[in-house]
Amino acid sequence: MLRLLAHRDFPFYTPKGAIPVGGALRDLLLGRRPQDLDFAAEDPLRAAEEAQARLGGSLFPLDAARGQYRLAVGPMTLDFAPLEGTPEEDLGRRDFRLNALLWKGGRVFGLPGVEEDLRRRLLVMVREENLYADHLRSLRAVRLAASLGLGLLEATREALARHARFLLAHSGALPARERVREELSRLLLSPRAAWGLHLLERTGLLDVYLPELRPLVGLEQGGVHHLDAWRHTLSVLFHLTWLWPEAPLEARLAALYHDVGKPLTRRFDPEVGRYRFLGHAEVGAEVAGASLLWLRFPKGAVEEVRALVRRHMDRPPEGAKALRRFYFRRQDLLPALPYLMAADRLGTKGVEKEAWEVLEAYRETLSEPLPERPLLSGEEVMALLGLRPGPEVGRALALLLEAQAEGRARTPEEARALLLNWRGGGQDPAP
Template sequence: MGLLGVYLPELALLVGLHQGGVHHLPAWDHTLSAVFHLLWLWPEAPLEARLAALFHDVGKPLTRRFDPEVGRFRFLGHAEVGAEIARASLFWLRFPKEVVERAAGLVRRHMDRLPEERKALRRFFLRRQDLLPDLVYLMAADRLATRGVEREAWEVLGRYEEVLKDPLPQRPLLSGEEVMALLGLQEGPEVGRALKALLEAQAEGRVGTKEEARAFLLYWRGGREAQASGTPDHPH
């Protein structure tokens, strides 16, 4: 009926767009397959996740470049470009701001790769905690809509389930006021950096009590001071 070009002209550009590589389907067919697999994996997927699956490759027409070294087209930066296109398109369609921002955030992050090492993996999920579990299902659906990397979908889901066996921390063990008193800081960005570092240390399993949190932050401050002065924090 031609309605795609009327309401979602950004997505209409994906129709017939050849991809190559692991993509055996043109970009629009791959997009529909990703939406299908998202709902197959997660029937109760919220609106934001569904929109993200629909828009996840919308940046490809603008980033499509032929790479003679690999002999095929590549789409470097399409996730970042796609996030901005998705944001503009969804705002134009009058979706609520919180829906738009979450969908755009999912599009921006859908190409992220999971780290191999356990501590790095927990940091990865901690830093994207506001997009979970949507991001995990989107990454899995994207892989199931391709050929030859379907196994990665189950790896993504399995590693996420493994991380959840030891739930990620929701807040730092010390408050902002406690951090300021401990490190002699005034209210400002450095307090936020200290709290972020502490939360990541908790996620990694290096810190589990308030006493360990204080010791960690004192060590963390020493490292930052040494870095600022240009001297090694572990002299030989």
């Protein structure tokens, strides 16, 4: 029997014949403003088209065969699905009691026990077998727990672990990669991303969705590392979001994958008496790229993550000019790279102070922004040096832009003198 939870207005447009259900009502009851709205309707497509006529946006099928449609309107999404049976029967088929909610006639209804879930901020299954009706639900449980700060009872964790073992044994049951990517992205963008990844490992779901990271678990490192490679990875992800709360997804993915190459490069070095991981950044960049492409991440995002993983071991030089040149040559990775470097150091023992030195030097060095365009145009360079259009002009402009970054050319006159000296056999800037 449904329970009356609250009397309140639903503060969003509702198409005729549709009933607000699920996560939006959960968020409202938890005092949050929802960004995603879910509706159950006897005719989901008709309801979605009515909403589009009223709100605009882009309408597309999520699963036309199952009658599921999405309307994207700015930052919000409105999802429409069939109402199956009575409202009570429909809620009984949902994943968690906090999602088994509906609004009707100015009242919010839910299943028995949901009042306790709201009070204790717990994520409790409606029924364990419901996980198998949509195999993404176990991953969604971890994402919801991390993003909403919800606890999981031991029985829920055990059920998630059983579902993980089922998915490992039945690869054909795995959800579409695009859906997995969306859930993993939302997990990583949550304030408790590191805890969510820990929970993913503890339930066995890491083996299902990110198996390339499993070899990090328990991998001892030695040296300045007091944590195994997996706990160090979680520490780096935590410290990245602590230092930079607005860190974008690409930076968080780079933190997650920055040491993924270590299991493949681990070799014992008798001279230092411990294992070393020479080349792990380069190897890790390739592993990260392949893994993220498989999950259908956009190619541009994948390339940025690969570059960050490959460069995370680069050591910033001393001296203002050298440091400006260092960051100029890596400007496409700013500010993610210095934050990743700092977070990596905070995840160790004995070199933590280097984290603050990296960030302080970065901020001080780039207090004057890097140049965005050369002081001279391509036409001016060709006239000055007597060049025809071609690669030599591009090299001259690149040389000039780097000299501007270092502060060696601040005016057009200094730019001309520098290029004439270079053309006459002078030295290029130090590499």
